[in-house]
Amino acid sequence: xxxxxxSAPSLTAVALVCSLKPxxxxxxxxxxxxxxxxxxxSHGVSTSSVxxxxxxxRPGVLDDMGDGDQWPELRRRVxxxxxxxxxxxxxxxxxxxxxxxxxxxxxxxxxxxxxxxxPGLYDRVAVAAIVGNEDGAHQITAELFQxxxxxxxxxxxxxxxxxxxxxxxxxxxxxxxxxxxxxxxxTKAVAANAVHVARLLREHPLPASS
Numbered sequence: 001x002x003x004x005x006x007s008a009p010s011l012t013a014v015a016l017v018c019s020l021k022p023x024x025x026x027x028x029x030x031x032x033x034x035x036x037x038x039x040x041x042s043h044g045v046s047t048s049s050v051x052x053x054x055x056x057x058r059p060g061v062l063d064d065m066g067d068g069d070q071w072p073e074l075r076r077r078v079x080x081x082x083x084x085x086x087x088x089x090x091x092x093x094x095x096x097x098x099x100x101x102x103x104x105x106x107x108x109x110x111x112x113x114x115x116x117x118x119p120g121l122y123d124r125v126a127v128a129a130i131v132g133n134e135d136g137a138h139q140i141t142a143e144l145f146q147x148x149x150x151x152x153x154x155x156x157x158x159x160x161x162x163x164x165x166x167x168x169x170x171x172x173x174x175x176x177x178x179x180x181x182x183x184x185x186x187t188k189a190v191a192a193n194a195v196h197v198a199r200l201l202r203e204h205p206l207p208a209s210s
Contacts, residue, residue: 015049015085018099028173033087039191090132121152130162137162156193161186
């Protein structure tokens with residue numbers, strides 16, 4: 001039996017890290033995103049990441065809000081990737097304002113269709129990485145996946161990895177001596193499932209609705 005995966009073009013993944021901390025400040029969100037990208041790379045995926053707060057992403061719902069808006073650069077990286085990793089910290093039980101702005105800017109993609117009339121973000125996979133010192137990971141996952149699925153992304157089974165520290169304490173994910181076994185296991189599963197679905201979508205694109 002011929003191994004077709006070895007000769008197929010490499011899948012690509014980009015992580016939009018929605019930490020509130022600009023580079024080069026250490027970030028737990030960045031760390032978990034990098035761990036997920038490492039797992040994706042172990043499946044032959046070409047990976048990259050960007051810390052969104054390092055860019056001037058203007059409020060709005062257009063591809064380009066003008067006046068120095070840097071969203072077009074990030075948008076191109078999302079469009080060029082097979083897998084999108086949305087990584088966010090937890091703030092007051094919700095995703096960061098940076099992550100919410102990304103969703104607002106992606107909303108314009110609903111008006112963009114391909115030559116078959118399909119939403120422009122079809123045949124791409126979205127997964128999530130979430131950290132925080134308070135509960136909220138399931139709430140954030142629900143909000144993220146509802147929005148991303150509406151936009152056209154496909155969400156694989158068990159498509160999120162997360163870590164919640166003890167409530168009202170000061171220990172961050174990046175301060176842990178080692179990665180908790182359950183977090184590492186979840187991260188591996190997210191990567192494996194994302195790659196599996198992305199390869200299926202490359203071979204069998206979603207059909208047009210009409």
